[in-house]
Amino acid sequence: MAQRRHLVAGNWKMNGLRAEAERLAGDLAARARTAAGGCDMLVCPPATVLAAVGAVLGGSGIALGGQDCHAAEKGAFTGDVSAEMLKDAGCSFVILGHSERRHGHGETDAEVRAKVAAAWRAGLAAIVCVGETREQREAGTALAVVSAQLAGSVPEAASAANLVVAYEPVWAIGTGLTPTLGDIAEIHGGIRARVAAGTRVLYGGSVNPGNARDILALPDVAGALVGGASLKAEDFWAIAQACG
Numbered sequence: 001m002a003q004r005r006h007l008v009a010g011n012w013k014m015n016g017l018r019a020e021a022e023r024l025a026g027d028l029a030a031r032a033r034t035a036a037g038g039c040d041m042l043v044c045p046p047a048t049v050l051a052a053v054g055a056v057l058g059g060s061g062i063a064l065g066g067q068d069c070h071a072a073e074k075g076a077f078t079g080d081v082s083a084e085m086l087k088d089a090g091c092s093f094v095i096l097g098h099s100e101r102r103h104g105h106g107e108t109d110a111e112v113r114a115k116v117a118a119a120w121r122a123g124l125a126a127i128v129c130v131g132e133t134r135e136q137r138e139a140g141t142a143l144a145v146v147s148a149q150l151a152g153s154v155p156e157a158a159s160a161a162n163l164v165v166a167y168e169p170v171w172a173i174g175t176g177l178t179p180t181l182g183d184i185a186e187i188h189g190g191i192r193a194r195v196a197a198g199t200r201v202l203y204g205g206s207v208n209p210g211n212a213r214d215i216l217a218l219p220d221v222a223g224a225l226v227g228g229a230s231l232k233a234e235d236f237w238a239i240a241q242a243c244g
Helices: 018-034 047-057 083-088 109-122 134-138 142-153 181-192 212-216 233-241
Strands: 007-011 040-044 063-066 093-096 125-130 163-167 200-204 223-226
Touching (some): 007 233, 018 040, 018 233, 063 083, 093 109, 109 125, 134 142, 142 181, 163 181, 223 233
16 A cells, blocks of 8 residues: 555644634645645644634645544543544544653553544544653663554554554653654654554654654655644644655
8 A cells, every 4th residue: 555645733732722723723724725735734723622723724625633532432521522522523633642641641552542442433543642751762662662552552453544653752742852863764664564554654752844854754754743833834834845
């Protein structure tokens, strides 16, 4: 199976009230409607503005995604959002297993795996995040850690249509630090060998307009999961254009 188009996804995290979210989405949509892009684009805003952002993006070709979901379809889970709710809000993707969920909320591989199954149940593609800490990188166990996370977090029914993998070294997220291109290539190659042909493997962790082109040119990198730079339309658009 041929590799699909690169995907550049913006994770807005806990940022954006309605007015500013609509402005950012509107700027991106206007650019997408008037310029040919070299990749698929996705934005994942907070749940409170999904509907508003989705309405602004309509007809632009930019997809909408959630940042997390509960494993259950519905029930007594105060404050949680189900995959079906994300689908109903217009989403086609959901980010799962981000390090801020794994480390900040104590999510296990098994919990991520259940959420991935829920995403598929609702018809969403899951973006499963994996990545090592600085201590694990220095100990030389980065690839082993990532491989174990991948094996524990992804159900057997994974395919290029329902799964995207995002390699995000924990120590590079929001720090301005990035692994060497060789380190990125090594981990992406290891992930590529463990997923179905054609599955997109993204790099995330301090991606910006200055480093995007070199990272996206690596043979096993099929896009980027962008954090802080996705909150600035010009920067996010520049990263998407770097796909070539």
